[in-house]
Amino acid sequence: MSQPRKRWIVNGVLVLAVLAFVGVSMVPLIAAFNQTQSSTQKPANTRSGSPSSDQKSKLEDAARGYEQVLQRESENQTALRGLLETRLQLLSLGAGDIKSVIEPLEKLAKLNPEQTRYAVLLAQAKQQIGDREGAAQAYRSVLENKPGDLEALQGMVALLLAQKRPEAAVGLLQDTLKTASQANKIQPGSIDTVAVQVLLGNVQASQKSYAQALSVYDQAIKNDQQDFRPVxxxxxxxxxxxKTEEAKILFTKAAALAPTQYKDEINKQASASPTPSPSPTSTPTPNSTPKE
Known part of the structure; x- marks a missing residue:
C-alpha cells in the first residue's frame, strides 16, 4: 500500500487502463465478475475447469467461520475482508452469487470512507446485479469527496452510457475539468486532467463526435507533450x-513516450487491422501520469 499509485493493465486492443490502487486482495473482484459473466454464457468444463468439491467445501467452511465472527463483532474488519475475499474466490470458481459480496462491501465502505476502493467495488457489484441506482449512489459518494477518482469517473461514465445518457457522461467529465485547476491548487495531483480529457474524448468518439474527440485529444497533448495517453x-x-499515415506517425510517437513495458504492445496495435472504436472507459486513462 505504500508503493506509488500506479497499476497498469493491458486488455483487448491495447486497453491501457488503471485499476484504482486497491491492493492484491481486491483485484479478484473484477476477475470474479468476469468469470461469473463468462460462466453464464459458456457450458462448464467438466474436467480441468471445474472446481473440486473439496476446494469449494474449504472455502464455504472459511466463509462460515468469518460469518460466525461477524455475528459477535459486526464491524470486525479482518473478518469482513476475509469474508469478502473468500466469497470472491468462490465467485472466481463459478460458485456463489455476486450478491454475496455486497453486504461486506457496504460495511467496509462505511467503515473506511477515505478508502474509495470499497465504494467503487460496491458500485461495480451493484451494477453487475442490475441495481443501477445503487451503483450510481456509490459512485457519487466517491466523486463528492474525490471528484478526480478515475475509477469512480470511469464507472459512472460507463453507467450513464449504459443508460443511454451520453450527454450526462460528457457533462460530468466537462464539469470535472472545470474544477480541476482549483482542485489541483488545493491538493496537487488530485485530478489527472489529461486522463479526464482522454476519457472525455473516448466518450465523444463512442458517440461518433469525431471532431470533438480529436479536439479534446489535441488539447490534452498540448497540456502535456510528454504524456503518451492522448497521443x-x-x-x-x-x-x-x-487515416493510417497520420495514425502511424502518432503510434510511433506514443511508443517513444510510453513506459518500456508498453512499447511492444503499442507497436503491435499500430500494425493490427482496424477494430471498432474503443469503449469510452477502456482506452488510456491511467491513475497517474506515466513519466519515469
Whole structure:
C-alpha cells in the first residue's frame, strides 16, 4: 500500500487502463465478475475447469467461520475482508452469487470512507446485479469527496452510457475539468486532467463526435507533450477512420513516450487491422501520469 499509485493493465486492443490502487486482495473482484459473466454464457468444463468439491467445501467452511465472527463483532474488519475475499474466490470458481459480496462491501465502505476502493467495488457489484441506482449512489459518494477518482469517473461514465445518457457522461467529465485547476491548487495531483480529457474524448468518439474527440485529444497533448495517453488515443481514432499515415506517425510517437513495458504492445496495435472504436472507459486513462 505504500508503493506509488500506479497499476497498469493491458486488455483487448491495447486497453491501457488503471485499476484504482486497491491492493492484491481486491483485484479478484473484477476477475470474479468476469468469470461469473463468462460462466453464464459458456457450458462448464467438466474436467480441468471445474472446481473440486473439496476446494469449494474449504472455502464455504472459511466463509462460515468469518460469518460466525461477524455475528459477535459486526464491524470486525479482518473478518469482513476475509469474508469478502473468500466469497470472491468462490465467485472466481463459478460458485456463489455476486450478491454475496455486497453486504461486506457496504460495511467496509462505511467503515473506511477515505478508502474509495470499497465504494467503487460496491458500485461495480451493484451494477453487475442490475441495481443501477445503487451503483450510481456509490459512485457519487466517491466523486463528492474525490471528484478526480478515475475509477469512480470511469464507472459512472460507463453507467450513464449504459443508460443511454451520453450527454450526462460528457457533462460530468466537462464539469470535472472545470474544477480541476482549483482542485489541483488545493491538493496537487488530485485530478489527472489529461486522463479526464482522454476519457472525455473516448466518450465523444463512442458517440461518433469525431471532431470533438480529436479536439479534446489535441488539447490534452498540448497540456502535456510528454504524456503518451492522448497521443495513443488520437492514433487509435485516426486509424479507425482510415487515416493510417497520420495514425502511424502518432503510434510511433506514443511508443517513444510510453513506459518500456508498453512499447511492444503499442507497436503491435499500430500494425493490427482496424477494430471498432474503443469503449469510452477502456482506452488510456491511467491513475497517474506515466513519466519515469
Amino acid at each position: 495513443l488515443a488520437k492514433a487509435m481514432l485516426l486509424k479507425e477512420q482510415g
